[in-house]
Amino acid sequence: MKIIKSLILIIFLSIGYCYGNSEISNGIRKIQESMKNFEVDGCKIVFDKVSKETKGFKENCLQTYLSKKNNGNEYNFINNFVRPKVESLLEESSFLLKRCNSDDYDDNHLGLERGQRLRDFLKEWSSSLDLLCNIVISGSYVPMVFGLDNVKKSRAIIECQDLDTPFNHFRDCYDAYCPEMVVIPSGSFVMGGTDEEHRALGVDEHIWPWDQPRHQVNIKKKFAIGKYEITLRQFREFIKETGYRMPIGATTVLRVYNNRTGTLDTRVLFTEGLHYEAPGDDFAQTENHPVVAVRREDAREFAKWLSIKTGQTYRLPYEAEWEYVTRANQGYQYYIWGNTTEGGCRYSNCFDLDSFDRFQFKFDHFECRDGEKTSARVGKYLPNQFGIHDLLANAREWVDDCWHYGYEGAPCDGSRWGEENNGICYFGVLRGGSFFYNTYNVRIAYRNAYFSSQARSSMWGFRLVREINE
Ligand SMILES: *[C@@H]1O[C@H](CO)[C@@H](O)[C@H](O)[C@H]1NC(C)=O
Ligand SMILES: *[C@@H]1O[C@H](CO)[C@@H](O)[C@H](O)[C@H]1NC(C)=O
Numbered sequence: 001m002k003i004i005k006s007l008i009l010i011i012f013l014s015i016g017y018c019y020g021n022s023e024i025s026n027g028i029r030k031i032q033e034s035m036k037n038f039e040v041d042g043c044k045i046v047f048d049k050v051s052k053e054t055k056g057f058k059e060n061c062l063q064t065y066l067s068k069k070n071n072g073n074e075y076n077f078i079n080n081f082v083r084p085k086v087e088s089l090l091e092e093s094s095f096l097l098k099r100c101n102s103d104d105y106d107d108n109h110l111g112l113e114r115g116q117r118l119r120d121f122l123k124e125w126s127s128s129l130d131l132l133c134n135i136v137i138s139g140s141y142v143p144m145v146f147g148l149d150n151v152k153k154s155r156a157i158i159e160c161q162d163l164d165t166p167f168n169h170f171r172d173c174y175d176a177y178c179p180e181m182v183v184i185p186s187g188s189f190v191m192g193g194t195d196e197e198h199r200a201l202g203v204d205e206h207i208w209p210w211d212q213p214r215h216q217v218n219i220k221k222k223f224a225i226g227k228y229e230i231t232l233r234q235f236r237e238f239i240k241e242t243g244y245r246m247p248i249g250a251t252t253v254l255r256v257y258n259n260r261t262g263t264l265d266t267r268v269l270f271t272e273g274l275h276y277e278a279p280g281d282d283f284a285q286t287e288n289h290p291v292v293a294v295r296r297e298d299a300r301e302f303a304k305w306l307s308i309k310t311g312q313t314y315r316l317p318y319e320a321e322w323e324y325v326t327r328a329n330q331g332y333q334y335y336i337w338g339n340t341t342e343g344g345c346r347y348s349n350c351f352d353l354d355s356f357d358r359f360q361f362k363f364d365h366f367e368c369r370d371g372e373k374t375s376a377r378v379g380k381y382l383p384n385q386f387g388i389h390d391l392l393a394n395a396r397e398w399v400d401d402c403w404h405y406g407y408e409g410a411p412c413d414g415s416r417w418g419e420e421n422n423g424i425c426y427f428g429v430l431r432g433g434s435f436f437y438n439t440y441n442v443r444i445a446y447r448n449a450y451f452s453s454q455a456r457s458s459m460w461g462f463r464l465v466r467e468i469n470e
Contacts, residue, residue, distance in 0.1 A: 082132050089125055092426045092453055096121075117450060120251055120270040124454035127247040135245070151241060151308045169227070169387075172310040172466070177237040179306075181224035181466050182387055188218045189324050190332060192407055193445030197334050201440040202364065209406045211445040217320045219414040225317060225325050226463035227388055228378035229395050230302065233287035235276065235294070238302050248273060250293040252280040252458040253359055253436050266361040268436075268457075279458035280374070282358060288377040290395040290461040295454055296428035299398045299462040306464070313467040316400035319447070320414040321465060322431045326392070326444050328385035334443050336384040336392055341439050345370040347382045348393035349435045350442045364439040374435050374458070392442045393433040395461030403427040403449035426453035434459035 171178040192214035198205075238244060251270050258265045274280055279293045294302075296316070303314045317325070326336060337343025344350050344366035352366040358373040370376070379389045391397075401417040402425035404410070411417055418425050427449050433442035436459050440446070 078136065082136060085132060086129070088426065088453070089128070093125070095426075096451055117452075121450075121452040121454070123249060123270040123272075124247070124452050124456070127249045128454045131245060131247040151305055170224070172312050175237075177234045177306065178310065179230060179234060179464065180227045182227050183222055183224050183468065184219075184321075184325055184386060186219050186222050187324070187329065188216055189327050189329070190214050191217050191320060191323050191410075191445075193334075193443065194332075197443070197445065198440075200339075201334060201443065203440045203443075211407070211447055213407055215407055215410060215412060217324065217412050217414050219321065219324050222468055223321065224466040224468055225321070225388060226465075227383075229290035229390055229397065229461050229463045230299075231288050231378055232276070232285055232291045235291035235302060236287070238305050242301075242305060244298075244301060244305075246275065246294065246298055246456075247454065248275050250274040250279060250456045250458055253361075255359065264360070266359050274458065282374045283458065285375065286377055288379075289375050290378055290390070292375060292395050292458050292461045293456050294398075294461065295456045296398045296462075297453065298456075299464075300400075302462075303464055313469075314464045315467070316398055316462060317465045318414060318416045319399045319401040319429055319431065320411070320417075322397070322399050323444065324414065325386055325388055326384060326432070328388075330385055334445075336444065337382075341366050342368075344368055344439070344442070345381075347384075348433070348442055349376040349381060349390065350393040350433060351436050351438050355435060359436070361436070366439060366442075372435060376435070391432055392444065393435060393437055395432075396430045396434045396437075396457075396459055397432050398460065398462040399429050399431050401429050403429050403451075427451050428453075430460060 168183055169180060170183075171180050193203075193208075193211040194214065195208065197203075198208045249270055249272050251268055252274055254267050254269050254271065255264045256267050256269070257263075271280065274293060276291050276293045277285075279285070299316055303316060306314045327333075328336070330336070333339050335341075335343060335347070337347045345352050345368035349370065349372050350366050351361070351363075352372075353369045354371055355361075355373050356365045370381075372380075376394055378394065381390060381394070383389045384391055402419070404417065429447055429449050431447055433446065
């Protein structure tokens with residue numbers, strides 16, 4: 001792996017060199033133009049590299065090992081978990097390579113940070129492969145690395161009961177890992193944002209189509225959603241019981257010295273060594289802070305575990321459900337508190353003057369103070385009309401759907417929108433903003449995704465839905 005790492009470093013350095021040359025000047029168009037060539041070249045290098053690396057990984061780490069020992073738990077772990085994982089990363093990287101080389105790549109506006117994100121994707125994938133390799137080599141796959149076969153149900157089931165009838169607020173058990181859930185009635189709403197909103201808040205024009213066309217969605221069945229984001233305490237219980245392991249390293253906000261301009265710049269970068277217990281500087285996490293730096297797949301594993309514990313169905317919210325909950329029958333507005341930025345610090349842990357003082361990021365911050373620079377304990381801010389906290393900011397939240405560049409063809413019944421992207425659905429959607437999100441990204445309608453199944457950030461966490469069957 002050392003050789004691979006130094007090769008990657010060389011790739012990064014050469015990309016970094018090109019990046020520096022494509023001078024970033026005024027205006028979005030200009031930035032896109034100047035980065036265009038670099039992007040395409042960068043894609044080729046990065047994704048060819050990933051393909052080679054995953055293939056190399058298979059040969060070195062798996063096949064050699066398999067040939068020596070190929071029985072029992074180890075064999076099962078490799079075949080049932082590691083192999084599919086490596087295959088899916090390979091598929092993902094070749095999908096992205098194709099996308100990078102297609103004519104309409106730039107029409108899809110992957111994002112202005114593409115160049116930087118490509119390098120981060122590679123680091124994310126690489127650290128995931130490191131984890132798998134370490135598990136295989138150390139034999140620490142036994143017992144319970146990723147499987148949930150041994151999860152104990154008994155205690156939870158015996159203690160499970162509704163705390164409140166009628167079914168408004170409840171927990172499926174008294175244990176700390178059972179989140180408080182709120183029942184959301186069925187109903188309809190209009191999903192998406194308008195040009196008027198985008199113009200009013202200064203949203204970059206190239207992402208206007210992402211939350212359009214507006215369309216009516218009918219949610220036919222009631223369901224329950226977490227009153228709060230899943231907390232560090234709850235996540236720790238999952239890790240403790242299952243031995244589940246996650247790759248190390250996550251993207252976070254950093255102040256970095258800019259060699260070219262001689263200034264300190266604010267960047268969002270993959271940072272070695274970060275993980276959910278230590279997601280960055282300025283993170284004084286208590287056990288009641290939202291768990292962050294988790295991949296979408298980690299959130300899903302947590303939901304599976306909780307489902308087994310409680311005998312109920314927990315899962316990530318569908319994207320339409322998330323927006324339905326957030327809008328809470330208040331009609332069309334930009335934020336849960338109305339249309340102006342004034343409610344920012346009362347309702348959301350957004351990028352305010354306190355965050356600005358720390359990070360100096362020059363974009364539209366909220367002109368208020370809430371005393372928080374990074375994440376805050378869940379429930380510190382006012383809830384929306386359904387009584388749900390931290391929807392618009394604190395941690396951004398994974399939802400279950402696949403990414404689409406707009407709502408053309410979206411389902412109107414609140415179901416999960418998946419299976420597309422040529423059958424590849426590794427790229428999950430994030431909803432809401434985070435403590436580092438400006439006035440136009442804390443909008444209810446805002447949505448985004450990153451083209452790496454392994455993406456994780458100190459800014460992202462999740463909350464869960466619990467299905468209600470009657
Ligand atoms: C800036 O970067 C260049 C190239 O990496 C390096 O040679 C130089 O020493 C750096 N300067 C400072 C002030 O760090
Ligand atoms: C917010 O703006 C929308 C669209 O202009 C308008 O329909 C709505 O009434 C406004 N809401 C508030 C609370 O001002």
